[in-house]
Amino acid sequence: MSKLQKALFLSDKGYKDLKKAVFACTLTNLAMLLPFCVTVMIFSEILTPAANGGSVQWNHIWMLWGAGIISALLVFLAAKNDYRKTYIASYQESNATRLRIADHLRKLPMSFFNTKDLSELTTNMMADCSSMESLLSSTIPPLIANGITVTITCILLAFFDWRLALCVFCTVPIAFLIIWLSRKRQIKLFEKQVDAKLEASDQVQEYLEGMKIIKSCGLSGSRFKTLDHALLAMKKIAVKAEMAVGVFMSSASMVLQAGIGITIFVGAVLLTSGQIELIPLLMFLLMATRIYGPILSILANLSSLLNLNVVTTRMRTLLTTPAMAGEEKTVENCDIELSHVTFAYNQDDVIRDVSCKIPQGSVTALVGPSGSGKSTISKLIARFWDIQKGTITVDGKDIKTMEPESLMSYMSFVFQDVTLFNDTVMNNIRIGNPNATDEQVIAAAKAAYCDEFVREMPDGYQTILGENGSTLSGGERQRISIARALLKNAPIILLDEATASLDPENEVLVQKAIAKLVEGKTVIMIAHRLRTVVDADQILVLEDGRLVESGTHSELMEKKGLYQRLYHIQQESLGWAV
């Protein structure tokens, strides 16, 4: 793979198309030289008699005009060709990139989708593809083509008179040198500016999320200091960056265009000393007024190419996040075993050497203070992450060797945060099993106590839930997620007991629905209310990522350890009244 292809993060086809686009643009640029040649020849036709006497050959000029018309036609065809090539190629390429990203995303581990900056990632993903699109269509191909054309022109001109060609082009390397030398400073300022922007954006987010508190503490607008400071800092660095970039760019383009002056000086000297004819000099003068335009556009676009790095780095990070490997495997029973499991999100272990057995058909409760690792363990069993040490097996098979989707097919989740789609209630439940008939969906809804509230909605099961179902109460959302799980009918159920307050009636219904769901299943439940799990077959008590106690309720109460203490405190606070 060539460097350019890697830098632009292109597919093989995209790279090939880019080459074609560059070729097309070069053709256009070369075609643009035709009007220039015709103009020079007309000059010569007019000036020869003016200088040497004799009369103008008007019919020659008419012929040149005809040639001009033909060359204009060629320019048109070339321009149309490069327009089509660049746009079609770039849109097809970004189409492919979008699909590639989308396809890769679905193979990433579950854990990836639980990170906070997820929405940012998606917006970036689409925005990055768009900036790539415009870079590939209107920046990069003309840029490369300009480079090629300028070089060709330079060589051609050198044949006429190398001294004047040198005059015209000597400023080019100096201008690039200025940009090259200032590059580090520019990148640094650019990065600082990006950081300032991100900081300001974070503060805006904070401001919006904390709106209620800000309002009730009377800290609106510039009175909210951190936002104000972030905005001011952004303003300062922006002025600085703009100033620096402006100074470098301006000096580079001044140096570059000084070539016009140099050509005039040297040309005049050469002419008077008889070392050059009038017409070639005119040609150089004419060229000097035109040649710098394309180079200036390269200089102006250099900063957006610096940006390119940011764009592709983000894409690369996403596409190189490894997908989880594994084969499709079937399991006969649902005995789960954790053996010396140690796990860290980053550096610090959050699960330390945990071993336990969860037999098929049993109810296992995970309890412990917040941050003890309860929900991490349940997510590890579903292979949201891969563990660093130890093994987790289902029916004796290491889940690391199982394809995540096939493992997932044995499990249902009922978690606290329920994601609903902008679709009908019917389809939102049917997620559990896409092949279910309407009747089966409704039966599941009834079993999960959804039927009643769904029927009260304007269009019953056909009601569109809107963005993330914002019209539903917490209890209703939970029951929909239970209906999904009922429809899926997986043998292992992972439950996270709700911590948020539901009103009593809702709570009773959620509890009843859960009771139906877990019937005869292997259940792993993250419990917050210890009274809920007194009948569980096994209670695992976690503290600081370690398994400190395990057993049934009565065994643990006798031990008088952490569980017993927690249980008592909770009983006490349940009786609290204002």
Place this chain on the structure above:
Amino acid sequence: MSKKQSKETKPKTGLARCMELASDRKVLVFLAAVLSSLAAIASFIPYIAVYFMIRSIISAFPDLGQLDMGKVMSYGWMALAGIIANILLYFLAIFSSHMAAFGTLYDLKVLFADHITKIPLGYHLTIGSGRLRKIMDENIESVEGFIAHQFPDFIASITAPIVMVIILFAVDWRFGLASLVGILLAFVAEFIGFGSGAMKENMAKYQKASEEMNNASVEYVRGMSVVKAFNQTASSFKKLQEAISGYTEWVLKFSLGWQNCMPAFTTIINNIYLIIVPVGILLGSNTSDFTGFAMKFIFYLLFVPAIAGVLNKIMYISESFMQIDGNVARMDEILNIPEMPETSHPRRPKGEDVAFDHVSFTYTGNSEEKALEDVSFTAKKGQITAIVGPSGGGKSTIANLISRFWDVSDGKITIGGVDVRDMAQDELMRQVSFVFQDIFLFKQSILDNIRMGNENATEEQVIAAAKAAQCHDFISKLPYDYHTVVGTKGVHLSGGERQRIAIARAIIKDSPIIVLDEATAFSDPENEYLIQKAFEKLMQGKTVIIIAHRLSTIRNADKIIVMEKGHLVETGKHDELVSAGGRYAQMWDHYTEAIDWKISGKAV
């Protein structure tokens, strides 16, 4: 508030609106306009210098000994001076416009941030913080780009053609006319592309497809965890795939709609000399002063390529004009939401009782969907008033109305006999403290987070409040105790701990009225016990309004208000209500049932 549009005048859009926004920086903007015009004029100087040089050579020809070298050299200097003047003036123009733009950007963001706190909170829910953020981050930012770059370029692209046309006509009106015909042809080519109805339709479809693709990708990622859990990535991928293909199809159609106009435009601006040549032939074959004619002819052949650069700029500018319109409109849409009226004669409350007097309220403005209907009650000083009821009954609405996050539709809410609408916003906020269910801590130090309740509090006072709210112990264990910044690496605060910091914030605020949303019930037992103790401290001697979920909590409340579907259905003390056998008694039964529930895998 000069930056908000006044209602009476016709709202401005696009460029005019941007200029209005930058009006505080008139001098800079004006300077930018003048400098960039001068830069545009200076950009023609090198062409003229080259022309002068050719002229002096030709008039000396063929005897080059007559050539005044000093003069030729001065043309070289003139070209250089023109280049330097052009770039320097442009640099200064851009610099002043940037100064104006960054300043305006800052003002606008602060104005916007301030404005959104003054509109009813309901708008935040309907608009969504994502969209507000996008407006602040992107739409407002584009105003900066516009004032900084597009504005000076716009001025230059107006000045340059005018100066150009003047020069063209000044030398010889016949050639001038021919050049003008060329320029007009270029414009015709461009406007055929812009103006055609099919193009506009394609543009609209393209934008819609782009929006659909963005929504689809957000939904795709947002729902991924569910979709994966139910093994359905294939079908959800298909949906996104369709949206992406739809977008590509329209973007191609849209772009290819220009495939003749754009190249035609490029061709014309680069070949205007083809119109000059026939005119030259006609004029030249009938002239008596051939040298004079030849000079002019050469001047035009030399000069017309400059037209290409100028027209290209105009093309680019008109594109960005289309975008700025939408961006400014999206910002103004929010800025035009009226602020909640602030009274001009604020009154101070004479007491600390909170009274609802026949209050009705609707979130949507539709009187059919009332969130509260004809609710009246009084919460007395030093008493605890509890509000209970099923979700959607109107409990949180009552809490939100007390701090005037919205205004009531009918009736009134009074504090100490004064309508909340007759109180200054700051005064009202001094009266009422809120502890919400959704706790939000800012990414600042714990000290600052607590101090938000009272900006003038000393560190000692903050610590005292933290102690009262049972926070002191865990805060002391944090890496930098009170100076630990929330959200930094290694700082994990549990839900209960966050809750207690929020209570400390309310304690330090020390308002006479406390509105409590009884929070997260079962976070973890130890935390809960401490939260309860913190609550007790906070409530001492205040007017307390508590939204309760766990009915046992409010058994001893002085007054319990039962809300259902926006109506106040029952009121009284716990024992009275239970023995009355109404709605509350029913809820109490459910509550005791829920509390006793146990999970087991056996059949039910």
